[in-house]
Amino acid sequence: MTPTAGPPDNDGVTHVWIAGAGMTRFGRRSESLPDLIAEAAQLALADARIERPDAIVVGAMNPEEFTGDGNFGSLINTHLGLSQSPALRVETATSSGLAAVYTGFAGIAAGLHRTILVVGGEKMTHVPTPRVSEIIGRSIDPHERRYGATMPALAGLITRAAMHKHGLTLKEFSQVAVKNHANAARNPYAHFQEPVSLEEVMASRMVADPLRLYHCCPISDGAAAVVLSAEPTPVRVAGIGQGTDTIAIRYRSDLTSFRATQVAAQAAYRMAGFGPERVDVAELHDAFSPFEIISLEDTGLIPAGKAGRATLEGQTALDGRLPVSPSGGLKARGHPLAATGIGQVVELTWQLRGEAGSRQVDARVGLVQSIGGLATNNWILLLEAGR
């Protein structure tokens, strides 16, 4: 067997680079999940000018439940015509996409492979909404599920606690949805490409008091892919980190910040050798609008207690000091579960290469955050444009 890995770079560390990026449009799609994944994978491979990656990592949260497909690594590598490229499937609930990127990163950094295709996707819109909620809700602690705790229910509890403890206001977290819809209106890959007004968000129907419909991300289909490489390209993975917390919300002493994000961010900053002050643009996990505010503070991008006001002031808007989720975020670009984290990396790769069209921001360093479950298994990834 021929070893595929080359020697480490000069500083003794094998750096990991983004060689290719591609994604499908997110939204209601008629194609099968393997077809969506193939569309994203072929775009990323073509972008990287690679025909056959050394290995494939597939992120998928619930393909068994949503589409009935199992043995997903093999299903996908065969569907791609790459059955000789070793494939495996990775899952950490709603952050499965970034978990897959981490797995690929580790494979390159360890010198096991020179090129790895990382692809993730989900197909959900053909399933009735209550069933989708129930399937996603299986990522919640079983005892808490017995009380009817769904993702929106837990997010509602967290939001009310944040309003009480930190003075977060309805207007502040509603503005997250307004901003992300405005960004998505410039993104041809987004699920929703229509702006919404603050009034529409604040008047939308109540889902889990105080959360309303327009504070919640939609159910989307889609796939996204990146090719990771040991060969230098214009965009490098500067750092990646994982953080965890108890699956049971009742075991946590604080509802209003996520330890899993804080720990992941510390690990990613440590690996990168720089802190949040170097970050120019971020893609955050706004499955529920208040989570963007919480995440801005957990990542250290904005000091604790100030992110709500910063959002209202436009600091996180496309033309602000720190643009957040130029793609439109989970709220408006959409949230096809395992595609989401990889889609965020795709967006920031385009941003750092200057290929983001009418939503282009001026950035050299980007941060991606992905929340798994109710912040039980979170990831932070830092991208840096070539020096």
Next chain:
Amino acid sequence: MIETTLPASRCPRCRRLIVPPAARCPEHGDRMEAAGVPNTGEVVSFTTLHSPPEGFRSPLHIALVELEGGARLFCHGEETRGVKIGSRVAVENVDSVFYFSHMGFADRARMFWRRAGARGEKVTAISKSLVQGLFKGRTRGQD
């Protein structure tokens, strides 16, 4: 008669309490010891689901309650009118499901009276409940 303690478990290392009892401490992995905790506490947060999952009535009121001693638990409630974060509630176990009920000033006074009664400290209890009533002023007047 409502039970006034709920079965819990305690980590021998960090002393944290968990309701309902768990086999191992989620942070330390130590085998937990059996313990009991009072059935009263404060609302940490609450929400009302307007499209609850299958098998639940709409609207569904869910609260996270922190019991005295620090254990937190999920409960259902008949309503959340008048409930605020920090409200005093009593938790009842009905067919292995926890329910919270909002404790007004009168309930709290009665509870202190009842508890203290056994120890013959009724006067102290009354003054304590009065002080607590004033201290928890934000939850008054919503019985």
